[in-house]
Amino acid sequence: MITAREDRRRTFETVPAGVEAVTWWGRAWVAALERRAHDPARLARGRTYAAEGHVDAVTVTPGRIVAYVRGSRARPYRTELSLAAFTDAEWDEVLEAVAADPAALGALLEREVPQSLADTVLPGAGEPTARCSCPDPARPPCKHAAALCYRAARLLDSDPFVLLLLRGRGERELLDELTRRNAAHAAREQPDTAPDFPGVPARAAVARTVLPPLPAPLAVPDVVGLPPAYPEDPAAPDPLALDQLATDAAARALGLLATGVDPTGDLTLWQDAVRLASAHPTAGLTGAARTLYRDLSRATGRSTTALARAAAAWRQGGLPALTVLEEPWDPPAGPFDRARPALLAAGQGTFRPDRNRLTSRTRQLRLSREGLWYAYESRPEEEDWWPTTPPSPDPVTALLRHAES
Structure with missing residues (x-):
């Protein structure tokens, strides 16, 4: 079971390929950072870093996206994008709005950001803020923060709950709370009149009952039966x-x-x-x-x-x-070393070994790779071997089955 702590911390070792956001909320995320950029060249360099895979694993927690971004130096830089997390009161308004709007709830369950939440959950004025351990003295965002922004947009494309986690709540707790609130809204909207169909108390519906045992299955037939005869009609199928x-x-x-x-x-x-x-x-x-x-x-x-x-x-x-x-094959010596004395002790005579086969005049045993012995027979003075009875893990049993058949 996922704990609340685990639900509010997600690490993405890999990020969907590409640097161009494809959803409207992903593009809005990138546009918010680009509006705050003061140097288009840094944005272009950040886009190149993102495309070339310079952004390592991305960790998302309430209010922050953190990753190490590799620049021109050997040691990567710790880069962070911040977004203000909602207060409990703000979350209460958001959840009530979604639970009361079937279209918004359906969009979220389809892993889309509802349009009705665009002005609420997407970055506002001055968001997101960027910090980086690089020595770039210019005002943020630096090229490392830009690279993280482009990669984060691809995460938001594939999973909008990342954006909601940035605002402070994990996916599991959000869905649980929305389920509860949606059920409450549905209950309030039901008419007070009793339903016109019979019902039973919930306790009786889920109470354990003793069911009769299932009948024993029919025995598996020994052979396949013959199909029925077909009428000799020239117009009938072959x-x-x-x-x-x-x-x-x-x-x-x-x-x-x-x-x-x-x-x-x-x-x-x-x-x-x-x-x-x-x-x-x-x-x-x-x-x-x-x-x-x-x-x-x-x-x-x-x-x-x-x-x-x-x-x-x-x-x-x-x-x-x-x-x-x-397919004859060369088995290990053990099975043959045990089989030949066993056959002799059972009064079946001596058998000549040849690869996986033991032969005595008109009788033959063949050992499979699964360890089963198969009985064969041939006419006297002929090498025309035909399979006979089903196999057995015991050579004597396999041979005696043939003798009895």
């Missing part, structure tokens, strides 16, 4: 396209439901084609599904067999499973 859209929408919905992550993500063309094909198991492919496999294969430059194998991997575990299929 049934293959509709089937693909419906199936893909169901697959994405299932992925979101099960994982909270959209399965499309940042997929490549090949990966997205595999995702689409995975919704159609290759066993018992319909004519429409075969057409889909053919079109996806042509679009990606892969064979239908490669697409079917990749789709089987995707059904095994999504994108990580596809990565296991396509």
